[in-house]
Amino acid sequence: KNLQKFKEKRYSLVKYYINKLNKFEKFFKILNHKQSGIFWHLFVILLNSNYTSKKGKFMSFLKKNGIATQIHYKPLSLHKVYKKNTLLNDCGNAKKFYKSQITLPLHTKMNMKDIDRITGLISEFFKS
Numbered sequence: 001k002n003l004q005k006f007k008e009k010r011y012s013l014v015k016y017y018i019n020k021l022n023k024f025e026k027f028f029k030i031l032n033h034k035q036s037g038i039f040w041h042l043f044v045i046l047l048n049s050n051y052t053s054k055k056g057k058f059m060s061f062l063k064k065n066g067i068a069t070q071i072h073y074k075p076l077s078l079h080k081v082y083k084k085n086t087l088l089n090d091c092g093n094a095k096k097f098y099k100s101q102i103t104l105p106l107h108t109k110m111n112m113k114d115i116d117r118i119t120g121l122i123s124e125f126f127k128s
Contacts, residue, residue: 010040011040029045030044043103067104074098
């Protein structure tokens with residue numbers, strides 16, 4: 001019964017995120033931000049190729065400042081059980097995506113001040 005309310009709340013957060021993050025296109029792009037009608041359950045950014053080497057530092061910086069990030073999802077070919085499967089080891093696009101993607105917080109208990117804080121930290125990280 002709350003599905004539509006959650007969808008609307010997440011969409012308003014996503015619109016605010018997009019507005020705040022547009023100035024960072026030199027560093028990353030927002031995944032799926034031009035698609036309409038999707039249910040935003042994740043907010044994914046893709047680091048530009050010049051910045052994928054900084055992914056770990058970026059995630060650690062946010063974590064030190066109380067912002068949890070995640071990676072969705074690890075390619076099957078990188079899981080230990082599948083390492084020897086030659087069919088899966090040729091997954092260049094999946095590996096490239098994995099190297100560049102980070103999921104930022106997005107949930108219905110967030111508000112615009114939370115996004116201001118997150119985007120402020122992102123700005124601080126990329127200024128250095």
